[in-house]
Amino acid sequence: xxxxxxxxxxxxxxxxxxxxxxxxxxxxxxxxxxxxxxxxxxxxxxxxxxxxxxxxxxxxxxxxxxxxxxxxxxxxxxxxxxxxxxxxxxxxxxxxxxxxxxxxxxxxxxxxxxxxxxxxxxxxxxxxxxxxxxxxxxxxxxxxxxxxxxxxxxxxxxxxxxxxxxxxxxxxxxxxxxxxxxxxxxxxxxxxxxxxxxxxxxxxxxxxxxxxxxxxxxxxxxxxxxxxxxxxxxxxxxxxxxxxxxxxxxxxxxxxxxxxxxxxxxxxxxxxxxxxxxxxxxxxxxxxxxxxxxxxxxxxxxxxxxxxxxxxxxxxxxxxxxxxxxxxxxxxxxxxxxxxxxxxxxxxxxxxxxxxxxxxxxxxxx
Numbered sequence: 120x121x122x123x124x125x126x127x128x129x130x131x132x133x134x135x136x137x138x139x140x141x142x143x144x145x146x147x148x149x150x151x152x153x154x155x156x157x158x159x160x161x162x163x164x165x166x167x168x169x170x171x172x173x174x175x176x177x178x179x180x181x182x183x184x185x186x187x188x189x190x191x192x193x194x195x196x197x198x199x200x201x202x203x204x205x206x207x208x209x210x211x212x213x214x215x216x217x218x219x220x221x222x223x224x225x226x227x228x229x230x231x232x233x234x235x236x237x238x239x240x241x242x243x244x245x246x247x248x249x250x251x252x253x254x255x256x257x258x259x260x261x262x263x264x265x266x267x268x269x270x271x272x273x274x275x276x277x278x279x280x281x282x283x284x285x286x287x288x289x290x291x292x293x294x295x296x297x298x299x300x301x302x303x304x305x306x307x308x309x310x311x312x313x314x315x316x317x318x319x320x321x322x323x324x325x326x327x328x329x330x331x332x333x334x335x336x337x338x339x340x341x342x343x344x345x346x347x348x349x350x351x352x353x354x355x356x357x358x359x360x361x362x363x364x365x366x367x368x369x370x371x372x373x374x375x376x377x378x379x380x381x382x383x384x385x386x387x388x389x390x391x392x393x394x395x396x397x398x399x400x401x402x403x404x405x406x407x408x409x410x411x412x413x414x415x416x417x418x419x420x421x422x423x424x425x426x427x428x429x430x431x432x433x434x435x436x437x438x439x440x441x442x443x444x445x446x447x448x449x450x451x452x453x454x455x456x457x458x459x460x461x462x463x464x465x466x467x468x469x470x471x472x473x474x475x476x477x478x479x480x481x482x483x484x485x
Contacts, residue, residue: 122294123158124328125182125411130155130191132174132181136401149240150400151177153352154191156427159296164322164329166343166360168336168375170397173349175332176220179298182330183215195296213243214290220301222281226273232259232284233269239291258287262317286317299331303338311335317344336379337422340364348372351408352400354427358434367450368441369432370413377449407439415444 133148154173158167167175180186182193184200192199195214203211219225226235236255240246246254256266262283273281282302289297299318302312315338321327333339339346340360345359348371356369367373374393393412398404404411410420419439427437438444 125159126162128156128192131189133189150352155354159328163344164328164331166331166339166346169349174352179300179332213292215296216294217298218285218289218302222278243292262287278306295329301332346383355437369438370434371409371452
């Protein structure tokens with residue numbers, strides 16, 4: 120088994136809530152990330168999934184120390200990044216990069232693509248002069264763009280091309296770990312397939328490790344090795360993707376999988392598995408945080424917080440009654456390859472579209 124490149128141990132991030140105009144005082148805290156632990160092994164993809172507001176993106180930023188922790192530890196290759204001073208942290212950032220969710224807001228509109236890609240190379244003193252220009256051209260080729268694109272500005276590109284530029288920027292300094300913060304959620308379905316395939320190709324080529332934050336469970340099943348499910352600042356289930364999709368043990372994971380749309384009227388839908396909205400992280404429920412929406416709730420759930428425990432080798436879950444809860448029919452109906460088939464249909468649709476476009480171009484030229 121490959122050693123972990125990233126180790127997160129009891130990580131906590133609380134955002135203070137203050138009151139008062141002249142004299143400000145703290146009146147509470149938003150518990151965005153509340154005591155989570157996980158590892159990312161060298162060369163693997165760990166997906167982090169959950170509803171909006173559950174703390175996924177905050178976790179990704181804490182891992183890179185773009186936010187300061189409240190408590191806990193984050194180790195990259197055995198080095199706690201929160202113990203590093205400013206100079207040492209800048210040097211360590213060569214090993215860890217991020218691909219942002221929004222390809223429009225993450226690129227400086229006043230800089231050419233060449234300047235965007237050259238900036239991290241200059242900051243980390245990786246290359247200069249002719250070597251710098253050659254490295255920028257190489258990065259553009261790696262992500263499927265042309266060297267002449269270096270002279271253009273971000274507004275001259277489509278969303279998919281901008282995300283390729285963001286990927287090239289993350290690759291510029293040869294990192295070992297990349298946090299992918301919902302890198303395809305802002306893109307069209309056909310473009311999503313291109314970007315996900317590009318990420319997989321780059322991982323195989325450079326031996327990268329990914330912390331892949333996403334909502335789309337079809338994409339997650341396609342790209343991930345293991346999956347961690349978050350709810351209201353906590354990880355409630357963590358296991359390999361095959362086990363998670365075939366035998367989810369936490370009621371929240373079951374609800375997420377039941378909600379995956381399948382283009383087959385014979386497959387029962389998963390609407391109504393859970394009710395209500397996510398509680399406020401400012402005042403989370405006592406005991407199990409999911410008990411206010413759980414269809415299997417018991418008195419113990421309301422009073423006692425479940426431990427994040429080993430249910431089986433490599434399968435951890437935070438539920439008092441994980442062994443007793445049956446997998447719903449709505450999940451079993453999706454245990455076949457239908458989720459993967461949905462993603463493959465995206466690829467097929469994109470390839471068909473590209474073939475038609477190429478035929479039209481050839482007919483125009485002839």
